[in-house]
Amino acid sequence: MEKQHITIIGGGIAGLTTAIALKRIGHTVSVFEAAPHLRPVGAGISLGPNAINAFAALDLKQALLGRGRLVRTFHIFDHRGGILTRTQVPSDLGPGVLCIHRADLHAFLLEQLDPNELHTDRRVASLIQDHQGVTVRFTDGSEHHAALLIAADGIRSAVRRCVLPRVQPRYAGYAAWRGVVHLPGMGDIASETWGPRGRFGIVPLADDHVYWFATSNATENDARFAAFRIADLQRHFAGYHTTVRQVLAHASDEHLIHGGIHDLPPLEHFAHGRVLLIGDAAHATTPNMGQGACQAIEDAVLLAHYLHNTPDATTAFRAFEQDRMPRTSWVVRNSRTIGGVGQWQHPLAIALRNALIRRVPPRIGQRRFDLANNVRFPHIPAVSEPGLEKTTSTGTRMAVHH
Incomplete structure (x- = not known):
C-alpha cells in the first residue's frame, strides 16, 4: 500500500505504539489527545511475552526490558496466605512478564516519536469520511484531514460514539483501587489474593517499587467506596494475610487511584470505512488476565503488518479485523469469567471454589x-532497511484456538 498520512486519536499506549509502528513502515502520523498534557493515568502494568514479542517486531524489545522488572512466577493465594495456584512462564516464552510503571512505559513510547507529531487538548466532536479520506472536527473548532483514521481513544472512545453510538461500556460488578509503594525485599513473584472481601494484587516493579491493586464488589458509582482512603482499605482487608497488610501499611492516600471496572461487549466490526477502532476503543477488557495493554500493542504491530502487505486500506482493515476479533473476544470473555469467579464472596462458594482450584491440574x-501469551509476530521492516521487503502473511502469528 502506498504511504499515507494517518490520523491517530488517542495518546495512550495503543495510540503511541500504533504511531511508532506506522511510522516505521513509512506512513506519516498525527496523534491527537483529548487531555491538555500527555500524562499517563494509572500505576503499574504487566506486559506478557506476547507484548514483548510485539515490541521485538519493532526492534524495541531490548531497550524496553531495561525499564521494568521481569517476573516469571505468579501465585494466587487464599486470604490466609495458602497457595491456590502457581503459574510459571516457560523458558521458551522468553524472559518473563515485564512489570513496569505505566508512566515509564508511556515515557518510553514518547521517546520514539517526534513531539511535532503529538497534539494535545483536542477533543473529537465529529468526523466525516469520503473516498478521499477522513476529516475529524474537534470541539475547539479546528479540523484535521488524513487518508485514514485510527481510533485509539479508550473504552469511552469519542470516535466509537461517532460510528457506533449505541455501544456502551458494561460494568463488571466491582470497583478497584491501585497504587505504587516503595517496599524493598518483596521478591520476584507476582500474586493475587482471593478472599471474602475481594482480591488484592501485588506486582514487583523496578527499583524496589511494588504495584498493588485491590477489588471489592460494589454497585456502579458506589459513593462509599469512592470515598475510601488507605485507612479504610486497611480495615476492609484486615483479615488478609501479612503481606497484604504490609503493602497497605506503606501505601499513601496521595497517589491512590479508584474506579469501577468495565469492559466492552464484543463489537460486530472494528473497521468502518476509512476508520479503524483499536485497543480499548475496540475491545476493552477487564484486567484479570493482564492483557488489556498487551492486546493494544498486538493491534499496533499487526495493523502495520497488514497495511504494509496489502494493496489498499480497505483490504488491510478487513484482514486486521478478521485476525483480531476472535482473539480479542476470547480475552474479553475469559477475563470477565476469571474476575467473576475471583469476586465470589459467600463463604460456601469460596470454599468450593478454592477446593476446586487446588485440584485443577496445573x-x-x-x-x-x-x-494468551505464546504468540509471535512478523518483523516490521523500517523504511531505512534495504528493499523494505514485504513480510509474508503466512504465519502472521501462531494459531490460537479458543
Whole structure:
C-alpha cells in the first residue's frame, strides 16, 4: 500500500505504539489527545511475552526490558496466605512478564516519536469520511484531514460514539483501587489474593517499587467506596494475610487511584470505512488476565503488518479485523469469567471454589496462559532497511484456538 498520512486519536499506549509502528513502515502520523498534557493515568502494568514479542517486531524489545522488572512466577493465594495456584512462564516464552510503571512505559513510547507529531487538548466532536479520506472536527473548532483514521481513544472512545453510538461500556460488578509503594525485599513473584472481601494484587516493579491493586464488589458509582482512603482499605482487608497488610501499611492516600471496572461487549466490526477502532476503543477488557495493554500493542504491530502487505486500506482493515476479533473476544470473555469467579464472596462458594482450584491440574492454568501469551509476530521492516521487503502473511502469528 502506498504511504499515507494517518490520523491517530488517542495518546495512550495503543495510540503511541500504533504511531511508532506506522511510522516505521513509512506512513506519516498525527496523534491527537483529548487531555491538555500527555500524562499517563494509572500505576503499574504487566506486559506478557506476547507484548514483548510485539515490541521485538519493532526492534524495541531490548531497550524496553531495561525499564521494568521481569517476573516469571505468579501465585494466587487464599486470604490466609495458602497457595491456590502457581503459574510459571516457560523458558521458551522468553524472559518473563515485564512489570513496569505505566508512566515509564508511556515515557518510553514518547521517546520514539517526534513531539511535532503529538497534539494535545483536542477533543473529537465529529468526523466525516469520503473516498478521499477522513476529516475529524474537534470541539475547539479546528479540523484535521488524513487518508485514514485510527481510533485509539479508550473504552469511552469519542470516535466509537461517532460510528457506533449505541455501544456502551458494561460494568463488571466491582470497583478497584491501585497504587505504587516503595517496599524493598518483596521478591520476584507476582500474586493475587482471593478472599471474602475481594482480591488484592501485588506486582514487583523496578527499583524496589511494588504495584498493588485491590477489588471489592460494589454497585456502579458506589459513593462509599469512592470515598475510601488507605485507612479504610486497611480495615476492609484486615483479615488478609501479612503481606497484604504490609503493602497497605506503606501505601499513601496521595497517589491512590479508584474506579469501577468495565469492559466492552464484543463489537460486530472494528473497521468502518476509512476508520479503524483499536485497543480499548475496540475491545476493552477487564484486567484479570493482564492483557488489556498487551492486546493494544498486538493491534499496533499487526495493523502495520497488514497495511504494509496489502494493496489498499480497505483490504488491510478487513484482514486486521478478521485476525483480531476472535482473539480479542476470547480475552474479553475469559477475563470477565476469571474476575467473576475471583469476586465470589459467600463463604460456601469460596470454599468450593478454592477446593476446586487446588485440584485443577496445573497444565490447565498453564494452557490459558500459553494461549494468551505464546504468540509471535512478523518483523516490521523500517523504511531505512534495504528493499523494505514485504513480510509474508503466512504465519502472521501462531494459531490460537479458543
